[in-house]
């Protein structure tokens with residue numbers, strides 16, 4: 001490591017050059033700067049430097065100086081700008097350090113003497129280090145290369161101008177060459193100028209000529225820069241969008257203020273986010289064609305999975321897709337034969353719907369079995385979904401109980417496809433339906449009482465109890481309730497009449513947990529959505545399997561805890577034997593009959609939940625038996641482990657072919673359908689309110705709606 005590199009240091013219009021050798025120490029550099037530049041006090045400033053493409057580094061020790069030397073030599077530069085950062089005179093006074101960004105003008109080091117006098121009085125010494133501080137190294141020297149070609153060069157040029165506080169105009173600007181001059185070239189004859197062009201060997205952009213000295217005055221870094229465009233916002237936040245796809249434009253505005261000391265408009269933030277989303281996830285419309293490859297990839301990497309992709313054979317418009325991974329299908333054999341069905345809107349450009357079939361594991365967590373993307377929740381799509389579901393469930397030969405929100409397309413679809421399966425309606429959704437029937441003017445006390453009485457009907461464990469509760473409900477609820485019961489068969493909601501096992505599950509809240517679980521993925525284009533769900537399933541599968549290996553309980557911890565609590569309740573009850581298997585259990589206020597052989601208790605809870613009630617447990621213990629022998633295997637730790645012992649395999653993207661024009665066909669985005677519901681009517685403008693023409697971000701029509709309310713066919 002021979003030879004010196006040059007460190008350039010500018011302060012208040014004076015520039016000095018310092019030779020730096022491999023063995024140069026930090027104090028040599030620091031003392032040199034301190035002694036040769038005026039108005040610097042030892043200890044009241046520190047030094048930083050930044051090389052193109054690297055973030056700003058502190059210079060504080062001999063090691064830092066050596067790293068600086070080696071980096072510069074490695075990158076084949078010979079010269080580096082060292083920046084002086086003056087600390088506040090009241091360095092320990094936190095108040096001054098936390099000066100709000102809005103009051104702080106950042107003063108650049110290399111301002112000409114005449115300009116610096118003008119700026120001097122605004123200078124607040126020290127202050128916050130902004131994330132944009134490294135931008136000032138973006139345009140640095142002749143032969144500097146930009147691997148990203150013209151896009152990267154333009155992006156960095158804009159950021160450089162923002163950070164250095166000037167604006168520029170393009171003299172020439174195409175994909176081959178870019179020439180830019182200072183905006184004050186014409187008014188003040190400023191000589192700042194950069195020229196860069198493409199190298200055809202590697203398509204990099206290189207700076208060919210650079211005059212990086214301004215002769216214009218009054219360049220301060222403005223909080224609001226004319227160079228700050230949506231594209232610049234996009235390239236700055238692209239990493240943020242990857243990790244936080246739900247970030248709101250207003251938060252982007254705030255982040256820019258805080259992290260960069262820059263004011264950007266709401267529009268720039270919003271549009272910048274849209275551009276960044278495309279950069280991260282690709283174009284929504286291309287996403288559909290990628291599913292063709294993805295389906296094949298699933299079949300190859302996860303054999304035994306069931307996928308079906310449908311698109312129009314003539315127009316190649318995407319229609320729907322069904323996916324169940326082998327790991328889920330095999331694992332579901334060890335879950336209770338019970339599935340929650342649910343449809344939820346997606347928030348992508350094409351406004352599709354996600355249909356899902358979710359089971360429950362032995363520890364009462366959700367177990368997603370299959371999902372599909374369709375263009376709407378209707379009988380046709382539900383029937384198609386359930387037919388695919390039947391293909392994977394038939395080999396398991398179990399009668400599946402379905403629990404759903406009673407969507408009108410879903411009810412006939414279940415009856416037609418799974419004629420033997422009992423179908424339970426989610427109590428929560430029925431309650432909401434009831435509330436809709438009774439106008440709010442009746443008051444919340446009355447409406448809540450009706451809903452409460454309905455719950456009692458649903459929970460009724462015997463026909464006698466049901467008759468009693470329903471009579472009371474109809475008496476109070478009047479003709480509205482009588483009519484409501486007409487199209488609500490009691491075997492679909494009441495425990496006493498339900499044919500099949502719903503394991504005490506009254507709500508489809510599992511489906512809602514699933515929707516919340518994928519809330520970020522729901523915003524993404526279809527390919528990223530589907531693979532995002534796959535990755536989540538894969539990780540959850542693995543995590544739960546590892547976790548269960550640590551369990552020492554016979555039942556899953558949730559269920560074992562429930563059993564322990566139930567035993568505790570009945571410890572003092574009197575249990576009398578009637579025959580080998582039949583017992584009478586005397587509780588504090590009543591008595592019940594338990595039949596251990598038929599696994600029934602006259603409280604009905606054992607039959608309904610498929611899990612022994614406290615009375616049954618008291619009888620089991622009296623009999624000297626093991627309570628675990630009376631629980632279904634689905635609740636055991638063994639079954640839980642088995643349900644997560646079929647891993648979902650990775651699908652490496654590396655095998656994915658690039659999108660090319662010359663494939664046989666391209667699967668296009670779906671033909672969107674009109675959204676259900678009444679068409680939105682025009683709001684009557686209040687007096688004096690100016691109508692602003694509104695461009696829809698989805699269909700780009702100027703008119704009457706925005707992206708959210710858009711129902712145009714695209």
Ligand SMILES: [Zn+2]
Pocket residue numbers: 166182183184185190191192214215216
């Ligand atoms: Zn200039």
Ligand SMILES: [Zn+2]
Pocket residue numbers: 592601602603604605606613614615616
């Ligand atoms: Zn009981």
Ligand SMILES: [Zn+2]
Pocket residue numbers: 696697698699700701705706707710711712
């Ligand atoms: Zn629109």
